Structures are given as C-alpha cells and as structure tokens.
Amino acid sequence: MKxxxxxxxxxxxxxxxxxxxxxxxxVKKYHPDLHQDNPLYELAQEKLQEINEAYDYLMKNAGRxxxxxxxxxxxxxxxxxxxxxxxxQVRIDIDRGNLKAAEEALERSSNRGAEWYFLKGMLxxxxxxxxEAVSHVQTAVSMDPGNMEYRMAMNSIIQASSGYRTTAxxxxxxxxxxxxxxxxxxxxxxxxxxxxx
Amino acid sequence: MLGYVVPDKPELKIREFxxxxxxxxxxxxxxxxxxxxxxRIVLNYDSVFLALVLGALGSNIENIKHExxxxxxxxxxxxxxxxxxxxxxxxxxxxxxxxxxxDEKRDEGGIKPAAGVIMLKKTYKKLMKSYPEKCIMIQGxxxxxxxxxxxxxxxxxxxxxxxxxxxxxxxxxxxxxYDSKTLELLGKIGYHTGKWIxxxxxxxxxxxxxxxxxxxxxxxxxxxQPGKESMTDFRERIKERIxxxxxxxxxxxxxAWDQLDVQRNRELxxxxxxxxxxxxxxxxxxxxxxxxxxxx
Numbered sequence: 001m002k003x004x005x006x007x008x009x010x011x012x013x014x015x016x017x018x019x020x021x022x023x024x025x026x027v028k029k030y031h032p033d034l035h036q037d038n039p040l041y042e043l044a045q046e047k048l049q050e051i052n053e054a055y056d057y058l059m060k061n062a063g064r065x066x067x068x069x070x071x072x073x074x075x076x077x078x079x080x081x082x083x084x085x086x087x088x089q090v091r092i093d094i095d096r097g098n099l100k101a102a103e104e105a106l107e108r109s110s111n112r113g114a115e116w117y118f119l120k121g122m123l124x125x126x127x128x129x130x131x132e133a134v135s136h137v138q139t140a141v142s143m144d145p146g147n148m149e150y151r152m153a154m155n156s157i158i159q160a161s162s163g164y165r166t167t168a169x170x171x172x173x174x175x176x177x178x179x180x181x182x183x184x185x186x187x188x189x190x191x192x193x194x195x196x197x
Numbered sequence: 198m199l200g201y202v203v204p205d206k207p208e209l210k211i212r213e214f215x216x217x218x219x220x221x222x223x224x225x226x227x228x229x230x231x232x233x234x235x236x237r238i239v240l241n242y243d244s245v246f247l248a249l250v251l252g253a254l255g256s257n258i259e260n261i262k263h264e265x266x267x268x269x270x271x272x273x274x275x276x277x278x279x280x281x282x283x284x285x286x287x288x289x290x291x292x293x294x295x296x297x298x299x300d301e302k303r304d305e306g307g308i309k310p311a312a313g314v315i316m317l318k319k320t321y322k323k324l325m326k327s328y329p330e331k332c333i334m335i336q337g338x339x340x341x342x343x344x345x346x347x348x349x350x351x352x353x354x355x356x357x358x359x360x361x362x363x364x365x366x367x368x369x370x371x372x373x374x375y376d377s378k379t380l381e382l383l384g385k386i387g388y389h390t391g392k393w394i395x396x397x398x399x400x401x402x403x404x405x406x407x408x409x410x411x412x413x414x415x416x417x418x419x420x421x422q423p424g425k426e427s428m429t430d431f432r433e434r435i436k437e438r439i440x441x442x443x444x445x446x447x448x449x450x451x452x453a454w455d456q457l458d459v460q461r462n463r464e465l466x467x468x469x470x471x472x473x474x475x476x477x478x479x480x481x482x483x484x485x486x487x488x489x490x491x492x493x
Contacts, residue, residue: 124354131352131353164445168471
C-alpha cells in the first residue's frame with residue numbers, strides 16, 4: 001500500500017477534517033460513474049480503491065499515530081466485496097435505466113438487507129419517486145451505518161434538492177423578508193387584479 | 198390545482214411582462230378563433246407556462262399584435278398570434294378543463310359543472326379527433342388518480358404518479374414535430390411540474406382536507422391524528438421533508454430546461470422556473486406556521 005497521505009494529497013499529520021475534505025474531493029474526481037463508457041473507467045476504479053484504502057487506514061488510525069495497515073471494507077467503490085453478487089445484475093439494470101427488470105429482480109429477492117433497501121432507493125430515484133428514494137436509502141444507512149456508498153448516495157440526494165435554491169439565489173432571487181418587498185408583492189397582486197378589468 | 202405556476206412579477210422586466218400577457222391573450226384568442234366564445238372561460242395562468250416552454254423552442258420571431266378585446270375594452274393588449282405552441286397549449290388547457298369538469302360533475306354534481314361539460318362537449322369532440330391518443334391516455338391517468346384516492350393510498354409518490362405522468366403527456370408535444378431528445382426533456386419538465394403542483398396543492402389544502410375528512414396522501418403517509426397533534430405541529434413535523442421533495446422536483450425541472458435548445462423566451466421562462474416557483478414554494482411552506490404573518 002502506498003503512503004495514504006500521498007494518495008489523498010495531504011501533509012502527514014493532517015487533521016481529521018482535512019482528511020475527510022481531501023477524501024471527498026478525490027472521490028468526486030475519480031467516481032466511476034463519471035467515467036462510464038470511457039477508457040479511464042478502470043483506471044478511475046483502481047484509483048478509487050487506493051483512495052478508499054488510504055482513507056480507511058487514516059480514519060482507523062486517527063489519533064493513534066500509526067499502526068498496521070488494515071484492509072478496507074467500508075468505503076464506496078464501483079465493485080466491492082461488500083456488494084453481494086446477487087444484486088450485480090440489478091445494479092447494471094439500474095445504471096442502464098432498465099428499471100422494470102431491476103424492480104422485478106428486487107421484488108423476487110428474499111434478501112432484504114441494507115443493500116436491498118439501498119438499491120430500491122436508487123431505483124426510486126431513477127423513477128422520479130424522490131420521497132420513497134430518501135426513505136429507502138435512509139433505511140439502508142441506518143442498517144449499515146459504516147457503508148460509505150449508502151452515505152454518499154444520501155448526501156448527493158440531499159444536495160441535488162438544495163442545489164436548485166443555490167442556482168435560484170445565484171440568479172438574483174431574494175427572499176422577501178423586508179417590508180418593502182412585501183408591500184411590493186401586495187401591490188403587484190392588486191395590480192394584477194386591476195389588469196383584469 | 199390552478200394558479201401555482203406563475204411568474205415572480207416584481208422581478209419581471211416590463212417587456213417580459215408584456216410578452217407574458219401576450220402569451221396569455223394569445224391563448225385566449227387561439228381558443229376563440231378555433232372553438233368559439235364559450236370555451237374561453239377556462240383560461241388560466243398555468244397554461245401560459247406550457248405555451249412559453251414550447252414557444253421557447255421556436256426560432257422565428259413571434260407574431261405580436263396590439264389590439265382591443267371585449268374583456269378589456271379600454272386598453273390595447275399585446276397578443277401573440279399564429280403560434281403552433283400557443284395553439285397546442287390552448288388545446289391541452291381545454292382538454293384538462295373538460296376532464297376536470299367531468300370529474301366535478303361526477304363527484305359533486307350540481308348545475309355548474311354539468312353546464313360546463315355541455316358547453317365543452319363540442320370542443321372535446323374536436324380535440325378527440327386531433328389528439329385521440331392523448332385523450333385516451335389522459336383519461337386513463339385520471340381514472341388511476343381516482344382509484345388511488347378511493348383506496349386511500351398512503352404514499353405521496355404513488356398518489357402523485359398519475360398526475361405527473363399526465364403532465365408528462367401534456368408537455369410531450371409530438372404534434373409540433375420535435376425530435377425524440379427534445380420530447381424526452383419536455384416530458385421531464387412536465388413530469389416534475391406535475392409532481393410539484395400535486396404536492397404543493399396537497400400541502401396547501403391540509404387543513405381543509407383534515408377538517409372535512411377528504412383524501413390527502415400527506416395526512417396518511419405521516420399519520421396525522423387530529424386529537425393528538427395540532428395542524429401547526431403536523432406541518433412543522435413534515436415541512437422539511439416536503440421542502441426537500443418540492444425542491445427536488447424543481448431541481449430536475451430546471452435541469453431538463455437547461456438542456457433544451459432554447460431560442461426565445463429565456464428570461465421570462467426562467468423567471469417562472471427560478472423565481473416564480475421558488476417564491477410559491479416558500480410561500481406555501483410558510484403557511485400555518487409562526488412565520489406566516491400577513492403584511493401590514
């Protein structure tokens with residue numbers, strides 16, 4: 001294993017916050033979803049594996065200042081041992097938008113563990129059922145709190161929703177808190193009525 | 198479910214406002230030209246959004262006229278004429294109005310909806326000829342909606358699906374000759390607009406539905422128990438989740454809009470998408486809470 005600090009691009013002795021921030025940034029860069037159908041896919045996956053191992057190692061040994069290299073098992077990766085082979089096809093189907101097949105396979109399965117809830121959530125997300133998506137991914141996270149894949153999915157769902165507001169604010173939307181704006185709103189409503197006449 | 202999709206008027210430029218009114222009057226004139234005076238009464242602001250989004254894809258300059266009309270005799274109005282997008286939006290508006298009246302007639306009875314149905318019957322027959330598949334599909338979705346209501350469906354997403362799919366159908370204007378990618382994006386805009394309208398309407402009507410015991414998926418999904426909890430507390434409890442959902446719909450809606458090959462109406466339509474809808478969202482979310490103070 002390479003020097004975990006080097007992999008994450010941080011100085012030795014970096015704080016937990018710095019490690020977390022660097023990890024997030026690296027994962028964003030090498031996330032396999034970004035490199036699908038692209039020659040960099042495998043490279044990105046290998047790199048991600050490295051990043052995960054480095055992160056796991058640093059988090060496990062945080063505050064201990066050293067120790068033996070442990071193996072990773074709780075971070076996001078495109079293909080990881082944590083993912084059960086039973087659901088491999090379901091993942092492929094969801095990725096390709098083959099939602100019906102994925103849904104049927106999930107219904108058939110009797111293995112209702114965290115991964116089942118996670119995949120069901122991803123399926124709902126693709127379908128446009130965001131409320132169900134959030135409930136299911138939330139269940140997956142609470143069943144398996146250490147799983148980074150579920151946590152990151154949850155975060156990106158929440159972010160997608162709040163992203164709209166950020167864009168709107170960027171375009172000059174102001175939330176009418178002051179009295180003048182309120183009056184203006186009122187005036188406009190009245191004005192709209194006058195327009196009808 | 199009408200009147201939620203409107204621009205944020207204080208933020209509009211005068212010329213954008215004129216264009217908006219032009220589309221509104223254009224809808225009205227389009228109905229009159231093709232179906233006569235009576236169906237004009239179903240005119241609404243939400244349909245302007247459809248006309249604007251579809252109109253945004255046209256490349257020529259709008260045919261704009263200034264003229265008087267019997268409803269507004271004093272002032273000349275801007276009217277957008279001869280727009281395929283406006284005609285299509287007018288057709289969809291009439292279609293939805295007809296189904297809506299049928300629904301009211303069945304549920305509540307009374308003279309008003311019955312008279313409306315009779316009035317729109319002829320128009321509907323014409324529409325059925327122009328859009329046979331859409332009519333059948335929309336009718337099917339409305340039946341699904343009624344079934345879910347009957348079954349007291351306790352899932353917001355499930356309950357909203359038929360209406361969202363219906364709006365997806367309404368926005369997918371195949372007859373205007375768009376390519377499949379554009380139709381898909383329009384469908385997405387329709388689907389998320391539908392979900393947004395459904396949820397905002399459900400949240401807006403909570404008190405009323407709880408009081409008269411009528412169906413509301415939110416009361417069921419989050420298990421509202423009248424004796425144990427005030428409606429203010431209930432709103433407070435579910436508000437964050439509702440906000441998450443509403444903003445998610447708007448995020449997806451704006452994502453689809455950004456991918457469209459927009460030729461005109463950009464500022465005006467984006468005023469609705471990024472300001473009008475957000476303003477309405479925040480206004481409805483504030484309802485029934487301590488922040489909900491009327492201006493002086």
